[in-house]
Amino acid sequence: RGSGYEAWLGYPRQQFGGSTASDLEYYGALYIVEENETLQAAAQEYRRGMASMLGIAVANAAEPGGACVAIGTFQGGNERIQNVFDEQTIRAVGPEGYAIRKSRENHCIAVGASSPIGVLYGVFHLLRLAKTSTGNEAFDEVVNPANKLRMINHWDNFDGSIERGYAGHSFFYKHNRFLDNPQRLRDYARMMSSVGINAIAVNNVNVHEQETLFISPAYLPDISNIADIFRVYGIRLYLSVNFASPLQGGELGTADPLDPEVRSWWRGKAAGIYAAIPDFGGFVVKADSENRPGPFTYGRDHADGANMLAEALEPFGGLVIWRCFVYNCKQDWRDRKTDRARAAYDHFKPLDGRFHTNVILQIKNGPMDFQVREPVSPLFGALQQTNQVIEFQIAQEYTGQQRHVCYLVPQWKEVLEFNTYAKGEEDAPVKHVVDGSIWNNRYSGVAAVSNVGDDLNWTGHLLAQANLYGYGRLAWNPELSAECIAEEWARLTFGSDPAVLDTVTRILLDSWSIYESYTAPLGVGWMINPDHHYGPNVDGYEYSPWGTYHFADNRGMGVDRTVRSGTGYSAQYMGPNAERYESLEDCPDELLLFFHHVPYTHVLHSGKTVIQHIYDTHFEGAERAAELLASWQTLQGRMEEGLYLQVEERLLEQAEHAKEWRDKINTYFYRKSGIEDQQQRTIY
């Protein structure tokens, strides 16, 4: 305790509020008849949770008819389960869902599901409920996940480094070897399963030389060991693959997706993988993206490339998750017509309908790259005959690198609620595009870049655990509010002291807006140090080939993406969205500089000029960052000291670093614009 290793599964001691703590009589005994590994894992979780929360050693419910918690599948021969759940309830429970009901008649709280993993999810849910319980709940619900695929992408490299990792090194690999640490992997799988994650890709989308061999007999036994651990927790293992794999070691002379030899090479690989891992999930592919190989080399398009892999995996039920992060990363900054924001749509919209049924396109939430603020990718809504998943970044590459607190669930919520207008008048929010309900997709869901590493607390910043937790919860149920998730996480992590809950929840909920205010004004983005992406550098990417510009001069700033006078990007949206972004008057302030180039004296909806907005938000942002520290400090003595201290240390760094941001950004724009701060504060 105190290190953060147990994360939200530590289950701090719980006091029941009411005097009629009748749930306790059930909690003390567990009734399970099935031997399956996943059910045994569920039983173990249950015992562990109850011991920790209530200090009770759970008995095996040996007495017939005695009060208990009964867990099992509907078909598993558990008579308590059979007695509690009727046909109608059983029909309502999907393949990964569960039903939970308290039955006084049958003297039990029952958790039933159609599959073992459903039972495990149900037990995690029961533990969450018990944590927030008053002691006498009317448990009765059927719960199914909204999204079929709920995925985590690791950007771990075989050498042990993690691309954009901010929490130490990989716990899968080190020095091009597989680490022998099954306990850590099991604890990781437990954590992920507890929030409903069912798919994990274990290696970086940039697949280097050694990792290219992960699909070969040399490494499959080790990969298979990881899959064995994941399987118990309902998680399928995926691998990122190198599109040019057939070329490595000179096996073939080409990786052309239409070449029969290449196709048969991949079919052979697929057969080998499934022989080792029968429930292998499939491939994640970054092709023709940031110097990675892809079908363009052979004059083929992305449907040709993805379908070739899909054909190989199809006989085994495997999926191809093909990323849409395709753009020109060798752009000339002098060229004002090329717009990176347009790229994904320009490449993939014309291919809509051409992908095989086991291909899923993975689309980043925004058109650029996980900035603090960017609009929603216009591909959502535009692709109408293609399976798709949205890609978020839990790793805080551009949002403070887990040294600053930035709770991202509110940002993800905004994206998921965004109405694409793909169905005209009818509501067509992104959440219903990605859950597959709008176009009836065979596969759909969410994916995200992981923020974990081998740091003892998994995420570097303890508060960054809330993003990992929140991602899973939101992927399971996008209707949950950011507040509710924050509170739930805080309660599971720190216990139920109201002062702690209130303060932690407030810190989390304010943090994105605070980070945005001292870093990236009005949707501009990219004012960061090149390569590592930490800290302010306004012109860091201004004259680079990456397509990431703010175009600030002495008169104004912003990127003109209008149809009227700019790159025409705004026309990739539908209906009112296209109109709103095109219009200088209607464009929301927070995205103004993403869509328009304006003078510093342009007046925002807020009534302030752009330049005054920059000054004000940066002064306020740095002050608010210092307040985060001050409010955390009111919690000293109210939690495990180890937890308290590690967060305090990070918040101290954040408060200092926010001043650096404030001064560099303000000074830069003061010097460019020559316009005084109305409040005459210190600008250098």
Ligand code: GCU
């Ligand atoms: C960003 C990130 C890269 C990563 C890429 C991707 O550009 O900085 O490290 O490889 O996204 O998503 O593929």
